[in-house]
Amino acid sequence: MTLGDKVLIFLLILINLGSVFFLGRMGKSKQVIIQVDQKVVGIYDLHAPAARRVVVQGPLGDSEVEIQGGKVRMLRSACPGKTCQKAGWISGQGQIICCVPNKVLIRISGDESDPSLHLDGIAQ
Amino acid sequence: MKWRGGEKKEKQRAEKQKAKRNNIMDRSQRQKKINRTILLSLLSSMAVIFFVVESAIPNPVPWLRLGLANIVVMVAIVFYGVKDGLLVSFLRAMAGSMIVGTFLGPSFWLSISGGLASALIMGLLYRFCSPFFSLIGISIVGAYTHSLTQMVLVFVFLIQRREIFYLLPVILFSALATGFINGLAATFLVEQLHRVLSRSMHAAILKGQGMHEGQGL
């Protein structure tokens, strides 16, 4: 074994341990997927430490999405009914807020490590 | 005219000698070529055997393997370079999968692409970083390349689910272990083969032009 080998092995062990750490984080992460009429316009970390406001452009105008402390809501929407704003915060995997008139869809994905929480649909 | 004729004769003699020397050169060249063919085919068949035997062993995770065939690929790289390493790897995947019965199936594509990628990387590493990394380091990098290539392909083409990356630590640590072990084995094999080959080469040189095809390795 040369010095190069030893350095290589050392680095790879670090990387391997790093992958364990990384996956531990990945399991917990939930993502907020924002779509406008079938097109994904943004994917954000639901648990991002800083609050975040995202403005997306729908056919009727701007919709503002707020992501904060592991939950997400439609803060402001250009639609007439404002049903999406009334829906309030969502935080669970698979939950959605949709603004039908402005064709904006906010969805929480990820966290599929726990299948007991997974729902294939919600009758509402 | 006379001196001219003498010159001509001289020239003819020189040419004859040259031809004779060429002939000897040709022969030893041909011999080398034959040696190479024989060694490569032996290596390939070894790789295939490793592959088939390994396939018979049930493994806990689908694309987790000892990768013994990589030992042989490394030997080919050490003796003949990148191209032949790729060749052995290619033949291993083709013949091996035909024997196992996965030819052209998904696991065939995984094994051939993983094999070729790792052979390529190992070959390039051996050529350009050889004194810095020994065969052990090269083998470890090869094992990583092999596993990661397959994993990415599985993710892109077979199961597009992020969950497969939960296997990453398992795959990476086992790549480190198998790579290390295969590297040791390859070092050992290369040493032995060098000894055998140099002995037979030595014999061939002693025997000179009288050597027949097929003698020695």
Added chain:
Amino acid sequence: MRGALALAFASAVLWLIPSCKLPFTQSARVYQRERFLMGTLVSISVVSDQKDRAMTAMDQAFSVLQDIENQASKRILTSLTSKINRAAGQNGIPVSSPFLEMIAKSLECSKMTHGAFDVTVGPVTELYHFEDGQGVLPDPEAIRQLLPLVDYRNIRIDKELRTVMLTMAGTGIDLGGVAKGFGVDQAVKSLQESGLPAGIVNAGGDIRLFGCKPGQKPWVIGIQHPRQSDKVIASLEITDKSIVTSGDYERFFIQDNVRYHHILDPATGLPARGCQSVTIVSETALFGDALSTGVFVLGPEKGIALIESLPGVEGLIIDQEGKPTVSSGLRSSLVWR
């Protein structure tokens, strides 16, 4: 020797590695697509081992839904619904056979619920302006004037000529929910005809599923909590059924501490009291949609009696106080959250 030892060591290591299992051989997976259709978000999930096959089948199902929307939406001026409403009291309108089927099925449901479910309540619902913005409490006089027009018996269908006619001028039909349910049924039919083994069509909570998830697991469907928008009240594993919920939380406004929602009692023209939500598990989404509305209007007692009397139909009623009533066939399979 060193090599052999090393190999033995390596195999030992590999055997000790935790045996994580993956459904590797099973390449069938769930594909999902959403579209904004029928005034709601329609999501289709299918199980397939080929991506393009799944995509083609889903596109086809979406176009089926689009067709139904074009025929049934009263917002589209050229739709059959608009034509029928315009010709009310005058003449019958020739319709397509799926449309006729849809009307016939909703009439059946109206009979079954003795008019608690009624597609002719549309003109009264419009007085509340749920669609555009805040919603307003209509003048009781306006409701009183429109009420005589609300009667499903004013719909005449002629199966021979395939025509639909409203016998009284001023009557209007609003197929909203029924069209959604019917669309879901037709979309499922289309997916099945494409040869897919399993899937879900979910039109804004009107859900119908067929087959099983990869790994022969049943689909798991949650039921929306009527008062907490980010919670499901219960979940259940079902397959080859439809599940539809009608709730007072879908479209509503609150005035003087009273919740005015979109499920109107056809007898009074006022929002039906007695329930927060009704979930129906049945064969078809059309039936589920109509029945959940009907049961909502009937109220918990009459509602659960009706559900129990119908074969192959199960239900969950959350009453005004938030107390759940579950039909006998659903008690064992419902998981409370």
